[in-house]
Amino acid sequence: MTCDITLFVNPTAGRGRGARAAQPAAAALRAAGHSVRTVLGTDADDAVDRAREAVRAGTGALVAVGGDGMVSLALRAVAGTDVPLGVVAVGTGNDFARAHGLPVRDPAAAGRAAAAALKEHGGRPVDLGRAGERWFGTVLASGFDSRVNDRGNRLRWPAGRFRYDVALLAELAALRPVPYRIGLDGAPPEEVEATLVAVGNGPSYGGGMRICAGARCDDGLFDITVVGPCSRRTLLRVFPRVYRGTHLTHPAVTVHRVRSVTLEAAGITAYADGEPLGPLPLTAETVPGAVRLLVP
Numbered sequence: 591m592t593c594d595i596t597l598f599v600n601p602t603a604g605r606g607r608g609a610r611a612a613q614p615a616a617a618a619l620r621a622a623g624h625s626v627r628t629v630l631g632t633d634a635d636d637a638v639d640r641a642r643e644a645v646r647a648g649t650g651a652l653v654a655v656g657g658d659g660m661v662s663l664a665l666r667a668v669a670g671t672d673v674p675l676g677v678v679a680v681g682t683g684n685d686f687a688r689a690h691g692l693p694v695r696d697p698a699a700a701g702r703a704a705a706a707a708l709k710e711h712g713g714r715p716v717d718l719g720r721a722g723e724r725w726f727g728t729v730l731a732s733g734f735d736s737r738v739n740d741r742g743n744r745l746r747w748p749a750g751r752f753r754y755d756v757a758l759l760a761e762l763a764a765l766r767p768v769p770y771r772i773g774l775d776g777a778p779p780e781e782v783e784a785t786l787v788a789v790g791n792g793p794s795y796g797g798g799m800r801i802c803a804g805a806r807c808d809d810g811l812f813d814i815t816v817v818g819p820c821s822r823r824t825l826l827r828v829f830p831r832v833y834r835g836t837h838l839t840h841p842a843v844t845v846h847r848v849r850s851v852t853l854e855a856a857g858i859t860a861y862a863d864g865e866p867l868g869p870l871p872l873t874a875e876t877v878p879g880a881v882r883l884l885v886p
Contacts, residue, residue, distance in 0.1 A: 593650025593708070595619055597628045598641050598664050600656030600681075611680040611697035612655050618701025622709070624650070634663060641667035649673060651713075651884060653704055655697070657681015658728060662863035665718060665725040669880050674713030676704035676884040683797035683864060686727045689807060690716070690885050704884040713882030716807045719791040719862070721874040726862035727881075729795040729802055730874055732853055733768050733786030733817075734825075736861050737761050743866075762826075767819035771871075773852035774814070785817040785825065785842075789851055789874050793835070795864065803835025804845065810878040814846040850875040 599612045616626045629644055631637025641652060645667050653676035654664035661677055668675045678700040679687030693699040707713060719726045731739075742757035770787060773779035788795070790802025790813040805813035820828070820842045831837040838845055853860070854871040861867055 593624055594648075595624045595626050595651045595653060595676075595704075596641070596644040596649040597626055597678075598637070598644075598652055598654045598660065598667075599628055599630055600637075600654075600660040611678055614698040615653065615655060615678045615701035615704075618698050619653070619705050622702070622705035624705065624708070638663050638666050645671055645673045651676055651704065651708060653678060653701075653884075655680065658683050658686050658863045659865055661686045661727060662725070662865050665727060665863075665881060668882075669718055669720075669725045669877075672882065674708070674882040674884050676700070676707070678704075683795070685729075685792065685794045685797065686863070688794065688798070689728065689792035690883060692885060703886060707884035707886065713884050715879030716881060716883045716885075717791060717810060717876055717878050718880035719789065719812065719874050720877050720880070721860070721862065721867060721872050724862060724867055725877075725880070726791060726867075726874075727807070728790075728792040728863050729805075730789035730791075730860055730862040730867065731786070731795060731801075732788070732855065732858050732860045732870060733770075733784060734761060734765070735786050735788070735796075735801075736859050739861050739864075739866070740859055762822050765822050765825065768855050768858060771852075771854035772814075772816070773873075774846055774848045775850055779852060779854065782816065783819050785820055786815075787817075787853060788815045789853075790815065791876065799832045800835035801832055801837075802845075803838055810876055811847045811849060812851060812874070812876055814848060814851055816844045816846070818842045818844065 655678040742754040745753045767783040771779035790805035802813040
């Protein structure tokens, strides 16, 4: 079966890789017999509006070309519809693509994978998280990690990812536990102190940090990772283990598997798929099979 496919492109993803990736991805899709059109936006809201227009017009698939931020925008257009989502992962982190075994920084291979999935099954249902009107595919972060993001976004110097290294050091110097109220699956909230709380629909964020290492995108459950109060020395010692997921055995770490969670904490901004979501409090829930994903 062939169809009209919409490429949803972030030209600035991965320091310009998004723009360069669109062409080989489109070529692979055309080689499989599909017609391809490209959607760009003047900003995030305009891009989402254009993607939604393509979905309403009956596009055969929406293929996000960029990083996790672009996937997050694409989810706003396709979640809860019958239009499948493809991913050409050429961003910085690419955690969503990695979680689903999709090619990373190989746009031609990603285009071929999307075309093959369209031919074989038309998209497999996978879970998403939802907080209010926002969907997310990987991790909702709050606490220490979101404070690093907040500070990094405020800095004007240095440029690029070095801003977040500076922000990390500054937040380490100011490290303190956050008083949370956490409600799991509708139960009355419990008061806990935590360094961070991460809500995982998928296992990783930040380009491979497996903060919710056991999370799966097809079980209808979140993995909630709660890192309790800890010293700077403990955090620095445990931090490298996040890339392997072995931090989950540390005594300061607790994991819950639930369908919904309510988080309350003063002065904390939540981030989902690496993008600012808004201040706490919020409630997040899993939505099984919320999107059809073009995966092998």
